[in-house]
Amino acid sequence: MKANKLKEIWSKGGCVLNGWLSIPCAFSAEIMAAQGYDSIGIDLQHGIVDYQEAVGMLQAMRASEVTPLVRPAWLDPVHIMKALDAGAYGVVCPMINSRAEAEQLVSYVRYPPTGIRSFGPSRALISTGGGNYLGEADEEIVCFAMIETAQALERLDEIATTPGLDGIYIGPADLTIGLTGKKYPPGFDREEPEIIDAISRILRASHDAGIKAALHCGSPAYAAKAAKWGFDLVTVSNDVRLLAGAAAASVGSFRSL
Amino acid sequence: MKANKLKEIWSKGGCVLNGWLSIPCAFSAEIMAAQGYDSIGIDLQHGIVDYQEAVGMLQAMRASEVTPLVRPAWLDPVHIMKALDAGAYGVVCPMINSRAEAEQLVSYVRYPPTGIRSFGPSRALISTGGGNYLGEADEEIVCFAMIETAQALERLDEIATTPGLDGIYIGPADLTIGLTGKKYPPGFDREEPEIIDAISRILRASHDAGIKAALHCGSPAYAAKAAKWGFDLVTVSNDVRLLAGAAAASVGSFRSL
Amino acid sequence: MKANKLKEIWSKGGCVLNGWLSIPCAFSAEIMAAQGYDSIGIDLQHGIVDYQEAVGMLQAMRASEVTPLVRPAWLDPVHIMKALDAGAYGVVCPMINSRAEAEQLVSYVRYPPTGIRSFGPSRALISTGGGNYLGEADEEIVCFAMIETAQALERLDEIATTPGLDGIYIGPADLTIGLTGKKYPPGFDREEPEIIDAISRILRASHDAGIKAALHCGSPAYAAKAAKWGFDLVTVSNDVRLLAGAAAASVGSFRSL
Amino acid sequence: MKANKLKEIWSKGGCVLNGWLSIPCAFSAEIMAAQGYDSIGIDLQHGIVDYQEAVGMLQAMRASEVTPLVRPAWLDPVHIMKALDAGAYGVVCPMINSRAEAEQLVSYVRYPPTGIRSFGPSRALISTGGGNYLGEADEEIVCFAMIETAQALERLDEIATTPGLDGIYIGPADLTIGLTGKKYPPGFDREEPEIIDAISRILRASHDAGIKAALHCGSPAYAAKAAKWGFDLVTVSNDVRLLAGAAAASVGSFRSL
Amino acid sequence: MKANKLKEIWSKGGCVLNGWLSIPCAFSAEIMAAQGYDSIGIDLQHGIVDYQEAVGMLQAMRASEVTPLVRPAWLDPVHIMKALDAGAYGVVCPMINSRAEAEQLVSYVRYPPTGIRSFGPSRALISTGGGNYLGEADEEIVCFAMIETAQALERLDEIATTPGLDGIYIGPADLTIGLTGKKYPPGFDREEPEIIDAISRILRASHDAGIKAALHCGSPAYAAKAAKWGFDLVTVSNDVRLLAGAAAASVGSFRSL
Amino acid sequence: MKANKLKEIWSKGGCVLNGWLSIPCAFSAEIMAAQGYDSIGIDLQHGIVDYQEAVGMLQAMRASEVTPLVRPAWLDPVHIMKALDAGAYGVVCPMINSRAEAEQLVSYVRYPPTGIRSFGPSRALISTGGGNYLGEADEEIVCFAMIETAQALERLDEIATTPGLDGIYIGPADLTIGLTGKKYPPGFDREEPEIIDAISRILRASHDAGIKAALHCGSPAYAAKAAKWGFDLVTVSNDVRLLAGAAAASVGSFRSL
Numbered sequence A, B, C, D, E, F: 001m002k003a004n005k006l007k008e009i010w011s012k013g014g015c016v017l018n019g020w021l022s023i024p025c026a027f028s029a030e031i032m033a034a035q036g037y038d039s040i041g042i043d044l045q046h047g048i049v050d051y052q053e054a055v056g057m058l059q060a061m062r063a064s065e066v067t068p069l070v071r072p073a074w075l076d077p078v079h080i081m082k083a084l085d086a087g088a089y090g091v092v093c094p095m096i097n098s099r100a101e102a103e104q105l106v107s108y109v110r111y112p113p114t115g116i117r118s119f120g121p122s123r124a125l126i127s128t129g130g131g132n133y134l135g136e137a138d139e140e141i142v143c144f145a146m147i148e149t150a151q152a153l154e155r156l157d158e159i160a161t162t163p164g165l166d167g168i169y170i171g172p173a174d175l176t177i178g179l180t181g182k183k184y185p186p187g188f189d190r191e192e193p194e195i196i197d198a199i200s201r202i203l204r205a206s207h208d209a210g211i212k213a214a215l216h217c218g219s220p221a222y223a224a225k226a227a228k229w230g231f232d233l234v235t236v237s238n239d240v241r242l243l244a245g246a247a248a249a250s251v252g253s254f255r256s257l
């Protein structure tokens, strides 16, 4: 089984630069995978992507050697196990609100006796280079729990210390809504003190628990700041925003000339 | 965010004419959307349709300005939240059998603090006209619970009074089976007194609770009758039955001439 | 190789009732195939259907034992040979305007030494029951040339007498435009004397040449009339019109009640 | 409704030979369905297949008269009911670990009053020959629970005696991992005494409970042995292994010549 | 039939801003259509797009009211007529090298007696608003011939004066290769004097012939310059370049911070 | 641009082992690409594969480093240029019957001034490693003409000596039918003296002309023999036959035990 590049980067103290895919298309995934990201996550939650399209995207990204991650739609064994069998090297599970949920998450990602993942890595056997998949997958695959509600923040330590969990991933849009309702406009790259504070607390709690911390960002500048704060993985924007932003800028530029 | 036409029709006391799609095809959806329905539901439960095809159908219907609804396959956050992120203006959730289930349903449809819907309306931001989606979606999107079992009928009032629920939707085929087993042939447009009685009770209970009542019908004649009874939305037939019926009639007519 | 039902019906002097598919969907094809047609044509010319979708439609129709026909997009070996390899039992080629084109058409449909069809019936070997496909396909597969321009009408006899051609298929919409420009609204079921006259001439010339005549019709009534005139195959409407017509009628009926 | 061939074979005391599909493709399914299996299961758990592709595979297999089975991804009503509505004649549900789960499984497969399956067999009405689907489906459709964990083995009898269950299906790869962790390499056709013993116990318990026993095998030889042990259904290999094995053997043979 | 916005813009002396799609995805098309372009072309020649995907893209763009254009893969009636039946309001045909080819192009785009387009606008009847499609399509649909070889440049006037042609579209990458071989790197936004000269000649010849001139550009700045030169339509970049460029810039920015 | 492995093997005097794909599925392509072939051809002629599926197959094969070839459906610029833009490293064009056709083939594969290939390698720029694609593609991409008719055999030398052609590829099924009509059953691995003689003549003529010779074979044994005869590339079987053969053997083996 090919090694997980995330673990290599972390072993050198580096911060992973992660891309994000919401467009259901293998070709746009192949384009994104050629731009220099360390890893790329396919968003099966808010992306316009379902399992079958995600497989094509994983196939199109494979040659690039970008590490493929998946955000399943929910804490559901179907979505998590199918993503892993299809070759994902990590999952980022949304809306983990308790220790029990974090334990379920870990159990879906690991084979017995650690967890309850069912064996049958149909594509992963090919795409990961095969070999001793059963023996190595539990070690190579990374498992992130998203903390993005008020309830989850209250239970931060019990979640972060869940055995087998590799990291906490922060979704700032939901976290902001979860903490402050509709007070602020939704989005990433928060500057409100109470949100910054929550982000800092999660970062610290993750590191205290000996696991990684990841932050979903909107801009490279904010992501670079987050890396300096100590985040181990930063996601910057996604294919939808990059495409829309570039096209709108191009149109705007032409119209203004 | 563009306004929900259902709410406009209801504000004038009208009855919504809803179409229904079970064929997994964007072009048949585009055809159906050009025939004059007020709204059209994509059936992800019994239709031969999954999420990814449904997105294509939503895209193909968008230009028609027909209000797009979705029946998710089950009371499951994955299906409900993905349908909304893809641009649905309403959900019709099957098999709601208790107040707790109705509350879960509402919670999947509404953003915090009302519910637990996760923020990321990737396509909805485009297809609904964008703007203040976070601020307006909870108000614009309609949420129907289907009552179609004996148990649900017993708990009619506790379901109908669930805060945040917009209406009750009756599935007569399941309701008949739920109440009388296999005594009668399955289907819509029931005439059996005990089923008529159940339908009337649901209609009344919905209106007593200040919410809407909807009925799945087979024929325009029955639907017109239902509208006169006071139903606020009637679904008439679906693409499968319309196509099969028209083709069978055409073949039969030719064979008999 | 399973026998072609068209030939069986013709051997008893019958008129084939043919359906027509323009919706790119295997499920709508499966529905149509269950309604009693003798054969069904997939329209790769004006239908919103390309090769890969057509394969799924052929697969979905196979169990029904309806004879599958294909209208290729044009007189092009790619489209014709791929349709046959995918299991079609007949082709209806649009816009044949000369003897040379009719001969090309036949050559694409027949194996050497009659024609130049390349051997490799990947799906046809399975779907036709296999056996001696090379030995029997030239005999079982029917080949229709469409006559639908003024030029073609002038060359009617030279086309109709092309060796290996099984029949002439009339496209009344194009034929009307070809003969009279934009004088009349487009459509089937023509009643204009000059169009009726052209249709009659084609019917007679086909039968004089010892081949079949087919007419694309809009209504069962017109098709029944055509069958009485002596047409050997009539196509009645298509999936798009049947679906749109039934839905519009349903909406109209509800609105009027 | 067409009869279920599995029941016919069992009524004669025969052992069903079942094929297995993990490649998401209607054409490979059509090829597999032409090779002489009694039934073929589509693997929605570990196969690289999701619902929409599975429908195309069911359509492509229909003409072969092979009995179509589905392994849903998990004990989840969405997956099970959609598979049945799409025309499956049986489900093989993974990871059933208790009597309660077995009862849930049965409830998803049977209509009220036995279970809670919702009525709307959109494709099944066509593909099974229609007729009295509501009246006959509960009888014709077979329901297998997979026993593949240590916990399930402990609760073998309570699972096997679940009313309405038709059989137990053994997944040897997971069962081996469940019983012995990562001690042995994963795979089918186990020879370890403790696994053989578990398999024998399940076979006996199934028959004692008056239900069928099925075993997933890797080779025809092991499957034949299993049939002699008394298994009522054996699955032999799958499309991925057959294709990979044949290609690797072909390459190896050429390289060695 | 809805009016073609290109003609409206031209009637006011404006220059059309055209987008370009090479990613085979309806959602990326829907995103692009929301960014303010006047028209958007789907590239069936060099784009990774075939007919069936293009239909989904046309459906997804319809609601935006952006005028949909198509570049067919080649001067081939199949590709051109199918694109128009699918709802395109214009074609940009590559590699027109002679008057005869230009005449063929026009003939594929116009109905008799002008051309030989076959009647059957299955989707266009819906997407263009229906009405008198036969009567108006020849007028509304625009037809561009691409001049991009040395041979075509020599025959510029005979091509530009082809009756029924609406404009000349310049592909600078091919034109540069056609005129100078592999002397210069490929690409748009040429600055070499001999290429600028050729572009100017085409612009002048088009206007002299009373038709429009269009230029494929890489940057808004060059496109704005082209508009000032008098071009009637400028295409700026495409989805592939916009996405790749934005992602690479984002990665580069993060790496450099 | 990554080097073409075929050229590397040939430079060492080796014989390329080529696989062949007719199943329209990226996952079966990914499986095949992991079995040790040097190159794999996607059959767009007789395979049940069209352009868009072929792109997915190319993407899925990319990581394996197997050299991707494509057999276009016919001598048609659309099919050939789109395959190259999608990343194919070679084309195998069916039914080349004259020097003029061979010259057309070469012209579609090479950029000006050698040929008329249009520039726009949208996916090839990514999948081939980019770099100087315009400068290197003409050199790296291999171009095979299939000789498979009596006419082509007569014109063997004039075809083989076409400037820019890299090799002749023999399709034994068509060649046998072309030479002897329906006298023999179709298939590969011919043993009839007149066919062996034709194959030998083509092999010799190719080498005399300084180009490569390739043979489509059914079995590894025959392919090994062909390699000893001097063939530079042998294709052995295809995915359809490998899968069907392995499944039928498995079923047969079980039934006989």
Ligand SMILES: [Mg+2]
Residues within 6 Å of the ligand: A094, A148, A171, A173, A174, B118, B119
């Ligand atoms: Mg979130």
Ligand SMILES: [Mg+2]
Residues within 6 Å of the ligand: B094, B148, B171, B173, B174, D118, D119
């Ligand atoms: Mg129901």
Ligand SMILES: [Mg+2]
Residues within 6 Å of the ligand: C094, C148, C171, C173, C174, E118, E119
């Ligand atoms: Mg016509």
Ligand SMILES: [Mg+2]
Residues within 6 Å of the ligand: A118, A119, D094, D148, D171, D173, D174
């Ligand atoms: Mg298992």
Ligand SMILES: [Mg+2]
Residues within 6 Å of the ligand: E094, E148, E171, E173, E174, F118, F119
């Ligand atoms: Mg060009």
Ligand SMILES: [Mg+2]
Residues within 6 Å of the ligand: C118, C119, F094, F148, F171, F173, F174
């Ligand atoms: Mg051949």
